Amino acid sequence: MARSNSALILGGGVFGLTSALELRSRGWQVTLLDSGTIPHPDAASTDINKVIRMDYSSDEQYTAMGELSIQRWREWNARWGEELYHEDGFLIMTRGEMLPGSFEHDSHAFLTARGHQLVRMNSALLQEMNPQWKAESFPNGYLNPYGGWGESGRVVARLKQDALDAGVVIHEHVPFGQWIEEQGRISGVKDALGNEWRADVTVSALGAWTTEYLPWLSDRLWATAQPVFHFRPSNPEDWRAPAFPVWAADIGTTGWYGFPANAEGIVKVANHGPGRRVRANEPRVMPAGEEARFRTFLRETFPALTDAPLASTRICLYGDSFDGHFLIDHDHDHPGLVIAGGDSGHAFKFTPVLGELIADAVERKPNPWLPRFAWREAGDRGGEGARAKD
Numbered sequence: 001m002a003r004s005n006s007a008l009i010l011g012g013g014v015f016g017l018t019s020a021l022e023l024r025s026r027g028w029q030v031t032l033l034d035s036g037t038i039p040h041p042d043a044a045s046t047d048i049n050k051v052i053r054m055d056y057s058s059d060e061q062y063t064a065m066g067e068l069s070i071q072r073w074r075e076w077n078a079r080w081g082e083e084l085y086h087e088d089g090f091l092i093m094t095r096g097e098m099l100p101g102s103f104e105h106d107s108h109a110f111l112t113a114r115g116h117q118l119v120r121m122n123s124a125l126l127q128e129m130n131p132q133w134k135a136e137s138f139p140n141g142y143l144n145p146y147g148g149w150g151e152s153g154r155v156v157a158r159l160k161q162d163a164l165d166a167g168v169v170i171h172e173h174v175p176f177g178q179w180i181e182e183q184g185r186i187s188g189v190k191d192a193l194g195n196e197w198r199a200d201v202t203v204s205a206l207g208a209w210t211t212e213y214l215p216w217l218s219d220r221l222w223a224t225a226q227p228v229f230h231f232r233p234s235n236p237e238d239w240r241a242p243a244f245p246v247w248a249a250d251i252g253t254t255g256w257y258g259f260p261a262n263a264e265g266i267v268k269v270a271n272h273g274p275g276r277r278v279r280a281n282e283p284r285v286m287p288a289g290e291e292a293r294f295r296t297f298l299r300e301t302f303p304a305l306t307d308a309p310l311a312s313t314r315i316c317l318y319g320d321s322f323d324g325h326f327l328i329d330h331d332h333d334h335p336g337l338v339i340a341g342g343d344s345g346h347a348f349k350f351t352p353v354l355g356e357l358i359a360d361a362v363e364r365k366p367n368p369w370l371p372r373f374a375w376r377e378a379g380d381r382g383g384e385g386a387r388a389k390d
């Protein structure tokens with residue numbers, strides 16, 4: 001494909017900003033539009049933190065993407081001169097046996113076979129090393145020292161600055177209006193204010209909002225609401241690594257996971273479960289009973305956190321795909337348009353490798369990781385190994 005030199009990116013989350021940066025570094029003229037301020041308060045990429053892991057059962061591709069991403073997060077910390085990725089480790093515990101086929105067993109076995117030094121855990125070690133846990137309830141698990149959490153909202157702000165420094169033109173508060181279609185191609189968008197934005201290629205990086213503007217993908221992409229709770233314990237020091245690293249508690253069957261206290265003393269707890277299917281533009285309401293559900297979990301897992309005051313709550317949206325894999329490819333029915341979405345609640349950790357993936361897709365360059373994310377019709381529902389099923 002002759003190098004066209006202009007790209008229009010819709011959406012300033014991690015898919016949009018990393019693709020803008022990478023295309024710019026390859027010589028493209030890049031303009032990025034977002035309907036609000038970047039970081040957008042409702043964007044999935046915002047929030048205080050996200051898990052960064054390589055633990056993906058025996059899935060070779062996601063494990064390799066996680067390994068490379070962790071390496072690059074370390075490099076970004078060095079380049080930024082501040083730690084936005086905290087390698088506090090990832091503690092994965094289960095109330096049951098680590099049986100073959102379980103997320104815990106297969107991740108431990110697969111990573112050990114790849115040469116990673118993991119710490120096999122049991123209740124006695126948990127009691128000693130991580131006293132905030134109700135150790136007697138968790139007889140099995142492991143600690144992966146390679147992994148941790150990223151300050152997601154602050155990462156987005158950093159990437160935005162990097163993009164501006166690299167010459168990406170960013171326009172905020174420019175909500176998408178409609179597609180401009182000329183000679184059978186998408187050649188840009190008309191925003192809701194009536195301005196026209198044209199480019200050789202338009203990249204849709206609209207996250208959970210994708211099907212609001214690309215309704216023809218509604219059979220394979222949709223928005224799923226997930227509750228997030230931020231607690232403010234009175235003694236945040238007791239809720240920090242190494243005693244309290246990023247954790248997962250029977251995540252493959254229950255979805256529960258969470259974080260150490262951040263600099264503001266906030267402990268985030270969330271659930272990587274089925275969630276609720278919603279429209280991305282509808283008001284976000286925390287269902288009744290969620291707080292009680294979270295506190296019941298805390299009582300059974302971290303008793304000292306059960307009655308901690310709430311700092312805030314959030315409904316955050318996954319841009320789910322039918323099979324749990326991202327969709328990064330040219331739209332086969334709309335030439336000129338590239339889709340970068342379908343994050344399915346697990347893409348933030350891969351931020352350091354997303355830009356290359358999307359830019360290679362735009363330029364139709366071979367990339368060993370792209371076939372999994374290629375254009376595909378809706379099919380058998382799947383989901384990545386750590387996601388608790390219906």
Ligand SMILES: Cc1cc2nc3c(=O)[nH]c(=O)nc-3n(C[C@H](O)[C@H](O)[C@H](O)COP(=O)(O)OP(=O)(O)OC[C@H]3O[C@@H](n4cnc5c(N)ncnc54)[C@H](O)[C@@H]3O)c2cc1C
Binds near residue numbers: 039350
């Ligand atoms: C509760 C929750 C927990 C998560 N935890 C983790 C985790 O621990 N680890 C992990 O790896 N991943 C996690 N994720 C997933 C991760 O957050 C996403 O995969 C990633 O942030 C998606 O990025 P995005 O750029 O596709 O979408 P967003 O970050 O949502 O960006 C989309 C952008 O599009 C903009 N936009 C919307 N409409 C318009 C319009 N009309 N015109 C212009 N712009 C528009 C929005 O303002 C927004 O800035 C989690 C997600 C959620 C919801």
